[in-house]
Amino acid sequence: MRKITKALAPPPSFTDWVRRKPADQDENQWFEALYQQQQWGIVSDLSHCNAHEQFYLCAYCCDRITGDSADTVNEHVEARKLNRRRSLDHLNIVASCKTKKQCDAAHGSQPLPLTPLMSECETELRFKLSGRVEGLSDRAREAIRVLNLGDTEQNNKALIEKRKQLVDGLIWANYGDDPDQLQLEEDAELIRMLIDDLARPQNGKLEPFAPVLSNILRGRLAA
Incomplete structure (x- = not known):
């Protein structure tokens, strides 16, 4: 996960929909009405607004999303x-x-005890070059289980393999060395530069799984 700061205002179409809620319906019923009444323009505005705020990364796994309905959903x-x-x-x-x-x-x-709206989501999850993720607290382990974020290959082999492949690609692109031979412990300044580069959006987007590699590199600094 990457910490999400909800700083953008919701899209005007969604704000207007909220204001139009009938008195005889609760908030959940009115949200469901978006879909029942096929208010796809409002649904799209909301998902694109959130995707833009998240630099086009999934709130949970940090894979690429576009904001379009083909690959993105509005998640509570x-x-x-x-x-x-x-x-x-x-x-x-x-x-x-x-x-x-x-x-x-x-x-x-399911209850989600550790969320991307908490800064601790970047420190209580530890990612590895193997593609696996480890929870460093009880709530982190529970969040991994609830979201199926790939702590073991038995649970989510596809995500682990995809994460490893794309993290390896980021290492090649940013460091120019074999990921299996990544030895940066002796060059803390280089690690910090790489972390800064990975956190810098290009054309409003972060690279898929860039926060994962940042997490791995921060672990090297702390080692």
Whole structure:
């Protein structure tokens, strides 16, 4: 995960929809009405706004999303069934990928104790060059389980392999060395430069899984 700062205002079309909520419907019912009434323009505005704010990375796995309905869904960090009153709260809605059996599709209505809205999401998850992720706290381990973020190949081999492949590609592009031979411990300044580069969007976008490699490199600095 990468810390998401909800600084952008929600799209005007969504704000207008919230204001139009009938008195006889609660927040969850009115959010569901977006889809029941096929208000696809509002749904699209919301997902594109969140994707833009997240530099076009999934809120959970940090893979590439476009904001389009083909690969992006409006995801409630605190599930609507757990807190119906936050169904229309833009601060509770992020853009997630639509990958089967992970992220939004795995979350469902389960409580999520560690979220991308918390700064600790960048320190309580530890990523490895193998593509696996490890939870450093009970809530991190639970978040990995809930979102199926790939702590073992048995749980999510596809994500682990994709993460490793793209992280290896980022290392080649930014460091120019064999990822298996990555030895940066002796050059802290180079590591810091790479972390800064990885956090710098190009044309409003971050590279897929760039926060994962940043996490790995920060681990090298702390070692």
